[in-house]
Amino acid sequence: MQSLRRIGGRAYLLPGSPNTVIVAGSSGAVVVDPGIGEGRGTAIQEALRGLGLGLEAVVLTHGHSDHLAAAPGLGGPVYAARLCRGLVESSVLRRLVVYGGLVTERLAAMPMVELRVDREVEPGEGLPEGLRSIPLPGHTPGHMGVVDEESRVVAAGDAVLGERVLARFGVPFAADLEGWVRSLERLRELAEEGYTIVPGHGPVARGRRAAAMVEANIAAVEKLRGWVLERLREKPLTLEKLTYMATVSLGSAEPTPRQLMLNRTALASLLAWLEREGLVEPETGEEGVVWRARGQQPR
Numbered sequence: 001m002q003s004l005r006r007i008g009g010r011a012y013l014l015p016g017s018p019n020t021v022i023v024a025g026s027s028g029a030v031v032v033d034p035g036i037g038e039g040r041g042t043a044i045q046e047a048l049r050g051l052g053l054g055l056e057a058v059v060l061t062h063g064h065s066d067h068l069a070a071a072p073g074l075g076g077p078v079y080a081a082r083l084c085r086g087l088v089e090s091s092v093l094r095r096l097v098v099y100g101g102l103v104t105e106r107l108a109a110m111p112m113v114e115l116r117v118d119r120e121v122e123p124g125e126g127l128p129e130g131l132r133s134i135p136l137p138g139h140t141p142g143h144m145g146v147v148d149e150e151s152r153v154v155a156a157g158d159a160v161l162g163e164r165v166l167a168r169f170g171v172p173f174a175a176d177l178e179g180w181v182r183s184l185e186r187l188r189e190l191a192e193e194g195y196t197i198v199p200g201h202g203p204v205a206r207g208r209r210a211a212a213m214v215e216a217n218i219a220a221v222e223k224l225r226g227w228v229l230e231r232l233r234e235k236p237l238t239l240e241k242l243t244y245m246a247t248v249s250l251g252s253a254e255p256t257p258r259q260l261m262l263n264r265t266a267l268a269s270l271l272a273w274l275e276r277e278g279l280v281e282p283e284t285g286e287e288g289v290v291w292r293a294r295g296q297q298p299r
Contacts, residue, residue, distance in 0.1 A: 004047040007204055008196050009151030014047055016040065018067050018200040021155040022047060023148050025129030028056030032146045032155040033200065034070035036111070041073040057128045059121075061136075061157025062143040063087025063094060065110035067200065077118035079127060081135075083142025085117045097140065097175060099261045100268060107258055136187070138180025139173065145187070153196045159183045160213060162202015166220045170251025171243075171263040178273040181221050188214045224250065228270060229293060232280055236292035243267050 004022070007013045014020040014035075021032040022044070029048050034040065048055060055076040060068055063084040071078060078088070086093045091112040095103050105112055121127065121144065123135035133144045136159035146155040158173075159180070166172060174180035191197055191210035198204050205213045227250065231237060237245075243264040247255040271291055274280040282289050 004050060007151075007198065008153045009148065011148050011151035011153040011196075012047070012051070013198065013204060014043060018158070019155075019198055019202075019204070020044065021146070021153070021198055022051070023129055023131060023151070024051050024053055025056060027129065029053040030057050030059055030127070030129050030131060031055060031074065031076075032059045033061055033067045033157060034058060034074060036066040036069040040070035044070065044074060059127055059131070059146055060084065060088060061145065061155060061159070061200070062140040064098070064140065064158070065091075065094065065108075065113055067157065068115055069111050069113045071115055072113060078115055079119045079121050080117045081133070081142035081144045082120040082122060083137075084140060084144075085120055085142075087140060087142075088115050088117050090114060098265065100265045103261065107261075109258055134186070136183035138176050138178075138183045140175055143183070147190075147195075151196075152194060153198065154187070154190055155198045156187055156200070158200040160187050160197060160199045160202075160217050162199055163213060163216045165201045166216060168251055169253050169259070169263075170220075170249070171224060171246050171266050172217065172220050173262050173266050175265060175269060177221055177224075177266060177269045178276075181218060184214055184218050184221075188218075224270065225274070228267070229274070229279060232291055232293040236283065236285075236290045238287050238290055239264060239268060239271065240288075242271075242291065 004012050004014050010024045012022045016035045018033050018035050020035045023030045058071050058076050058078045060080045080088045091114050095108055121133050126132050132147050136145045137143050139158040191214055196206040197210040243260055247263050253259055280291050281294055282291055
């Protein structure tokens with residue numbers, strides 16, 4: 001079992017995938033992203049006992065199952081962004097947003113946990129124990145980071161990923177890749193200001209190391225953009241074909257049905273971004289919707 005360690009001031013890390021941040025306050029502890037896995041809830045309770053604190057609140061950066069599955073056994077009020085409330089409270093809506101359509105529990109390969117949100121958080125709103133939320137949308141609508149000014153720590157959730165995660169999957173998962181890049185630019189500013197950045201998946205980083213991690217995420221999106229445009233300049237492709245090619249070419253993860261469906265969601269958002277910029281356009285064909293680079297002759 002991973003052990004609790006201090007990462008700055010009153011902020012502690014319970015490592016995992018995802019990472020959990022615990023902030024020791026004067027009235028109790030705030031747990032950010034409890035996480036998933038057998039024994040995770042027990043590990044959090046043991047960490048709180050070690051700190052000599054009760055649970056004041058659970059704060060979720062977003063509503064994906066791997067970030068909230070351990071929460072039901074903890075008790076305490078649950079805080080989530082207004083736009084993420086539906087994802088937290090409904091496993092059906094969560095699957096619709098993540099996979100672009102309803103999939104079975106077996107294919108989703110995540111527990112169908114549903115959790116009541118006790119307090120909706122607006123962008124920039126204060127949180128218990130003097131913490132504050134910052135909007136970091138993109139990975140999901142309403143995704144937020146949690147900032148502890150006293151400790152100079154940002155629990156960034158999946159607004160940024162460790163480099164090994166990026167290399168493995170090749171296609172960064174985000175419901176809105178354009179919005180994700182804007183959030184990464186905000187995190188880069190915080191890294192340059194000296195904040196410790198805690199990604200949802202990957203090592204904690206500070207200073208130049210944190211800035212380099214954020215830059216690697218931005219570079220991954222730029223690489224994907226360039227790759228997609230190059231493929232579509234060669235010939236029109238369906239989203240399904242483009243997804244398979246990107247999964248095989250850009251990452252080392254096996255192109256399982258689940259991985260392909262996740263990557264399809266991200267690539268659909270990228271195509272929408274490129275279409276808004278006038279770089280690609282859809283057309284109808286026997287294969288369904290086919291995407292081509294603007295200026296390319298229709299088939």
